[in-house]
Structures are given as structure tokens and as C-alpha cells.
Amino acid sequence: FPQISLSNLSVLVSTHKPLVLIFSLCPAKVNWPQAVSIDACIPGLSEAQTLNRGSICSRSHLRISLHRVKLPEGFDSLKKGGHSVSMWQQESLPWQVWAVAGLLVLLLGLYIFWMKRNDEAENSSEEDEEDQVLGNDLRWLLERIQWPVQDLQGGCEWAIHLMDNYTVYFGHVLSNSFYPVLQRAIGVGSAFEGWSPREQDVVYRVLIPMTPPRGHSFHLELDSAEHRHVRNFRVRVQLECTCSKEQKAEKMLCFLHHPEEELRENQDLSLLDTLCTDSYLDVHKTARWFYQLVRAVWPALPQSHSWHLTLLPSRRSCQIKVTNGEASFRIEMLFGVRRGYSDVFVSSQTREALTLSTTWPEAYNVAEVKFFKYIARQAPPDSLHLRCLQLFSRVQLGFGFSTYMVKTIVMHLLNTIPVSQWRRRYFLRRLGDINVNLRSCLEEKCLNHFIIGNRNLPQEISLPLDILSAEPPNLFHHLAQDPASHSQAMSEYQDLQHRLGGLW
């Protein structure tokens, strides 16, 4: 018997080599029959890594092998008189044989116990090994993910800080006016979700919630004349009576009950007369008003001392670029009206070029940012879910699939696959999942909207009842309607596979 001290034993156990341990304890002369040898069952047995990989297989094979083991000739020497193996069990056996058998049984029990106790650690070691196997692929891949030059988090904080300063001054400037009341800006879009489809020129997008000024109310009307797959709203502005005692104390004339002449002489125009078209809030007028406000307030902000403001053209938002010679931030301000107390807004943002100036499409970007923040809180520190999204959205650029489609697929996956399964070691698997999902969505011509009609969202995301109970719109509805678009999309998917070649 090899000399195994207690310390050696603990070293062997702690180095995850239980089978090696068993064999090292076996009498040197016991030769395992070739046909059923452990080596044959588990190639490269001496390698602990291989052992870990095939742990379940090796366990069952081990039992079989131990069962079938023949005592070789050398074993006879342990017995008096050189009896055959078949006689072995019937006669009184030397203590060494019992000791060997007992030791094997003991060690087998110990091994199985050890396997159960260390299942988790073993999985981890298995995955580490997988990491080694995939190491080269991953490195190759991760090196090719172009991250924004700018620090996204720092940029988001800078943009929100600027917007907070703006909000304070907006409050002062507009306090006695009848323009919409501007609330604190909410960061939305990819940068605030923690990723960016662009390498440079990251756009920090914010949504500025608007509430009605005194003596006014907003009424959101679903514009059913539009296509069914796009939910567009109009914001009807209505004057409200302010004759009550409390409101009289604000020294405001009631737009409904004071004579027109008195109103004209003593009070600013109502919102209906400034930013509306036919009683509906006008996106273009609102954007123009907002540009004036942003330019007028800028000199009062602390940022104006060291930064330069440039207004960029936009009809449905306010886009600015702020530079100081070294750094540059591009910020797009969208305006929105919150639907009740939910995380859904109607917003000035639109993807369609020809949208009426009184059309406010329903926007889910606040709910989506909330979803990504929820995932970030749950996810382990080495989670690569954002890198998966970043990589895939960049790889597919130039093909017919929009970034939003890829993001929707990833959000669905994030909502179904546990966050722990997005760690580094699962990177390629998750990329594969995105790819497989894209293919099946294309084949089925169906990709459900992530927010509308999704009853499995985290509880903290609040949706209006009609959104919660709605049928999820199909983002691939155009593929279902137009066979030519579908074959084009399938062909582009094949090209995309070509680009991804070798990964899956």
C-alpha cells in the first residue's frame, strides 16, 4: 500500500482529485481489466479537469467498474496457497484483502459524499474549465467589442446634473406663466441603460415630464386613426375654472369666467394660445419654445463659465452639444406627459418621419430604463448582459434589424434567464441565445413588444391598465404582411450568420 498520510489525503481532497485519490490508495498490483477500465470510461482520468467535467458519468462508471473488477493474478499472492479468485469469497481471507475491500467501500462512500457536498464548487470549477476552453474565443470576441470612448456613467451623471440645474431655473422663469410646468428630467435610452450602440458621439437622452400649468388640464386621447401597431396620442389642453377661494389667493384671473378684455390686459396668454394647435399641444411649437428657454437660461448656469453651448436642429426635441475643448456631451431633451402615475408617457419622440405636430406617440423608455436598473441591481458584478447587447447590436449594424429589435430580444431573455446565467462564463451561450431567438422570431415573423401586454415585468414597473391588458404588438408585423420584406430579412440574417461565422 502506498503510504498516505492524513495531510496528503486532505491535500488530495482539497485539490479536487477524489478519483485520483482512490486510485492512489489502491494496491499497486490491482490491474483494472482493460475493457472496463476507468481509463477507458473517462479518457484522461488523471486530469482532474476532465474528471470534473464528466463527474456524473464518472460516478456511474466507477460503480460499474468497481463491480466488474477482476482480481488479477498478482492478488493471489496475498492469499495463502494460491487459491483461485472464485474461492476467494468462500474461504477465510487474509486481513489485507478485507482491508483493501473495506478501504475501497469506504473511499467510494467518501467520494460520493464528497461529490454531493461539493456539487456547487464543482460546477464552478467545471465552468472555470469551460472558461479556459473558451478563453481564446472570449478574448477574441471581447477585444472586438468597441466600447464608447466616453465613460457612460460619468456622462449620464454630467448630463443629469446639467438638466437639474436647468430645471431649477426653468422653475423660476416659468413660475408665473401659463406654459407647461417642467419636471425633473429622467435619463432614458441606451446610455442610461448602460450601453451604447455607438462608439462615439453618445447621445444622452432625457425625457422632461410636463404637467399642466395653473388653470389648465391635460387630457390624453388615443388617436385611433393611426395604424393599430403604433399607439399615438394627442394631448388635449382644457381650461379649468380657478374661481375657488384658494386659487383666487394666487391672484390669477379665471380664464373661463373673467371678461376677455380683463384677461388680455392683466394676464398672460393661456397655453391654448401659445403652444397649441386646435386645443391640442403641438410638439413643434413646444420644441421651439424649449429651444428659446434653453438658450435664455444657459448664461445663468454654472456650466456656462467653462463650457460652450451649441443648439442642434430638431423639430420634435431639443438637441444640444456642450463642449469645453477637451470633452463634449450631446444631449437630446424630449418632452412627455405621464400617463397617470405609471412609467409610461406620451412623448415628442417618434421614429416615423411624417408624424403630425399634434401627435404624441406612447413611449416606454422610462419603463425600459427601470427594467435595466432592476436587472443591474440583481445581477452579479461580472454580469455581461450589457456587453451581449452591445456586441450584438453592433454586429448587426448595417443589416435590416433595428437596434430596438435586438434590445427587445435581449430584454425578453433577461426577463426569463436567471441573472446569474449572464456571467462571463455564459457569454457565448447568451450570444447564441440572442442569435437563435432572432432567427426564430424572423421565421415566425413575430417579435412581441417587451412592455405592452407583458405581465411578467418586475413589480416596480408601473403600467396603465390598458397597457397591461393589451395584446403585445408584433414588432415584425411588416414581415408578416409583406413576403418580400420577409425574404429580405431572412437573407440578411444569413449574411449576419456569415459575419458571425465560427462563433456558433
Ligand SMILES: [Zn+2]
Ligand atoms: Zn372660474
